[in-house]
Amino acid sequence: MKKKTLIALGASAGGTDALFDFFDNTLPDGVSYVITTHLYPHIKSLLTSMIQKHAAIEVCEVEEDTQIMPDKVYVMPENKIMTIEGERLVLKPRDLDIKVNRAIDIFFNSLADNHSFNIIAIILSGLGKDGTKGIVAISKNGGVIIAQEPSSAKEESMPEGVIDSGYADFILAPKKMPEQVIKSVKAFNDK
Template sequence: MQRIIVIAASAGSLDPLKQIVSALPVPCSASVFIVLHVGPNQAVLPALLGVLTDLAVVHAEDDTPIEQGHVYVAPPGWHMRLETGRIRLDQGPKVNHVRPAADPLFISAAETYRERVVGIVLSGYGDDGTDGLLAIHESGGLALVQDLDEAKVPGMPYAALYGDHPDAFLTAEKIGERVAALCG
């Protein structure tokens, strides 16, 4: 069964994202979804990550089918949610003071794909991803958090620690290895 990997990223997470994406095997049996707090004007993440892998790395588009071996990035200013087999985008209210936010993605993934979801919280300010990671964990999915000592901005990893009991705190390299093993 196809794995769904969801990643929350913010300040200090570009290098960890690069490590994780470059570790993805080709072919990859999973679909990867990334929310990076970039504000409404930056749209370069797919290009930055796309040079690191032979997998397709694209901005998500509303109502498109989810494909294995693709990395989908939430477009600036849009929340990304998952339905059975489809991506949905909306410009609803900010969540945790940001749009895109990880919690809408994580919660929708947990509700739809249950134990097939791997949730990852990386470096960043605030607590985005905490409620969603808890939903993933309670649905039988895997909850991973970047090592607190490695995270350049440990706010999101700390919030995840206090909001849930993640399955593991790992360095970005180890997260990449774990995700690669799940995708192979």
């Protein structure tokens, strides 16, 4: 039986437009998408409904202990950190005393040890280096890493952190990423 594929997207400042460009060009292809972002903890996020306007598949906000299904987009809610256990997404309250938001690294690190899915990790526009440690772990465990082309990002530091790490397999504008995702899924399936 072919292993399922999960596409993990990490985004922060300026990442909303990148997510729109990505999902404007994504078709139903049997994979699952999980979005981890830096959201304001005390404001209800509208990201799920905003992305739904650009996606050809269902977009839903993650709830506690969510089973991951194909052809769905899962969006982490505000004021949470998220990990994966098997084929389920697990939420925990975010510790607001920790000022630096590491939500992407936390989720990506949990993905690195996951054996239920082939992983494609994508880092989009954002400030800081969140996601870089997580992509290193995913790459070392056989995952594919895609970084946003910095010139197409509103905030370059997150994708540049991935590129500077030397672990980016592909550096692309968001609208070009879905085509590479399809190629990478085929490569996983051909192994």
